[in-house]
Amino acid sequence: MTTTQQNINEKLIPILEQISDPEIPVLSIMDxxxxxxxxxxxxxxxxxxxxxxxxxxxxxxxGDDIKSALKKAGYKAEVDLILHPAWTTDWIxxxxxxxxxxxxxxxxxxxxxxxSVLLEGKQLVKCPQCGSKNTTMISQFGSxxxxxxxxxxxxxxxxxxFKCLK
Amino acid sequence: xxxxLYNYILGIADNSLILGQRLGExxxxxxxxxxxxxxxxxSLDLLGQVRSYYQYAAKIAGDGRTEDDIAMLRKERExxxxxxxxxxxxxxxxTIARQFLFDVYHFLMLTELxxxxxxxxxxxxxxxxxxxxxxxxxxxxWIKRLGDGTKESHDRIQTAINDLWTYTDELFHQTxxxxxMVEEGVGxxxxxxxxxxxxxxxxxxxxxxLDIPESKYFQKGGKQGIHTEHMGYLLADLQYMQRAYPNMxx
Numbered sequence: 351m352t353t354t355q356q357n358i359n360e361k362l363i364p365i366l367e368q369i370s371d372p373e374i375p376v377l378s379i380m381d382x383x384x385x386x387x388x389x390x391x392x393x394x395x396x397x398x399x400x401x402x403x404x405x406x407x408x409x410x411x412x413g414d415d416i417k418s419a420l421k422k423a424g425y426k427a428e429v430d431l432i433l434h435p436a437w438t439t440d441w442i443x444x445x446x447x448x449x450x451x452x453x454x455x456x457x458x459x460x461x462x463x464x465x466s467v468l469l470e471g472k473q474l475v476k477c478p479q480c481g482s483k484n485t486t487m488i489s490q491f492g493s494x495x496x497x498x499x500x501x502x503x504x505x506x507x508x509x510x511x512f513k514c515l516k
Numbered sequence: 517x518x519x520x521l522y523n524y525i526l527g528i529a530d531n532s533l534i535l536g537q538r539l540g541e542x543x544x545x546x547x548x549x550x551x552x553x554x555x556x557x558x559s560l561d562l563l564g565q566v567r568s569y570y571q572y573a574a575k576i577a578g579d580g581r582t583e584d585d586i587a588m589l590r591k592e593r594e595x596x597x598x599x600x601x602x603x604x605x606x607x608x609x610x611t612i613a614r615q616f617l618f619d620v621y622h623f624l625m626l627t628e629l630x631x632x633x634x635x636x637x638x639x640x641x642x643x644x645x646x647x648x649x650x651x652x653x654x655x656x657x658w659i660k661r662l663g664d665g666t667k668e669s670h671d672r673i674q675t676a677i678n679d680l681w682t683y684t685d686e687l688f689h690q691t692x693x694x695x696x697m698v699e700e701g702v703g704x705x706x707x708x709x710x711x712x713x714x715x716x717x718x719x720x721x722x723x724x725x726l727d728i729p730e731s732k733y734f735q736k737g738g739k740q741g742i743h744t745e746h747m748g749y750l751l752a753d754l755q756y757m758q759r760a761y762p763n764m765x766x
Contacts, residue, residue, distance in 0.1 A: 403647060404643055404644060404647060407560075433639040434642065434643075490654050490657075491550070491654070495557055499553075515646050
């Protein structure tokens with residue numbers, strides 16, 4: 351949480367933690383850091399979410415999932431998409447980073463390291479399968495807007511790397 | 517409605533829409549799996565950014581028009597994108613040259629738009645520039661790889677750069693809406709980006725062992741809605757579904 355604090359009513363956290371990113375099902379939207387505020391006003395919950403990437407097609411689904419989860423809990427929901435402040439990979443929680451690794455996606459490095467990894471081919475990204483840092487970038491762009499493609503030179507497994515965004 | 521602001525937003529957004537459409541054409545047709553995915557990823561980023569711009573423009577129009585109407589239902593003359601972005605994917609050299617020549621401009625423009633007094637535009641710029649920095653990295657990298665690659669790749673990227681060079685000057689032409697918005701502190705003065713643009717482009721071309729085109733003959737017209745012959749075909753493709761099945765929704 352570098353730039354802004356989230357403003358989330360504690361009662362809503364258990365509900366929101368049940369909702370995951372449809373493209374990375376192991377990661378809840380809370381661990382992803384896309385929920386910026388959630389407040390209860392009477393029987394209505396007002397929620398602000400922010401996209402990871404502008405074109406992220408998951409945002410519409412996430413909005414619908416939030417509405418349906420809150421409806422089950424007895425609330426009406428108003429979901430707003432906000433662009434500012436822009437999402438950064440720093441907002442992924444430590445628990446979220448671990449969930450990514452366990453799922454086989456290498457978690458983002460810090461911005462400077464990310465740059466040298468994507469530009470100079472420095473071996474800093476750890477293979478989520480075997481832990482080796484003897485890895486090579488295959489492409490700066492991967493299976494979704496937020497990932498790059500890597501392969502491990504030791505265990506030979508290809509894997510996704512979650513690109514750093516700051 | 518603030519017509520100048522509306523036109524100004526379209527001036528930015530149409531570039532991304534049309535380039536996004538061109539890149540999207542490569543879906544399943546890229547020269548390799550990785551470049552195919554890269555081009556469609558960039559297309560997705562651009563279309564995502566376009567949605568934010570058009571949603572804002574629709575709000576300003578305030579007459580019931582939606583982002584989809586603005587994207588899909590205008591006539592050719594009403595699109596104000598620069599000629600560069602509508603040029604076809606002739607080969608991978610052209611695709612990369614077009615991308616590179618636009619990305620360098622796009623990055624510089626967004627860097628200034630971040631400072632806009634219009635909070636919506638500044639928020640979209642701050643979001644977009646993170647994505648565009650990846651685009652620029654990708655296209656600059658490929659310019660170097662192709663230029664400093666084999667004789668074949670060198671010649672083809674050189675041909676593409678030479679051909680597309682004629683469309684670069686238009687990036688720095690101001691429209692009436694531009695001038696009005698610069699005055700209000702909302703818009704970016706594109707004329708001031710020109711020097712930095714050519715400096716950066718020429719640096720990359722030199723590293724790539726490519727010649728900097730000497731031609732001083734430049735094409736213009738896109739910003740006034742006068743397009744090259746490629747635009748009609750592109751729009752036919754883009755608008756087909758809405759024209760054939762009006763008001764169809766996903």
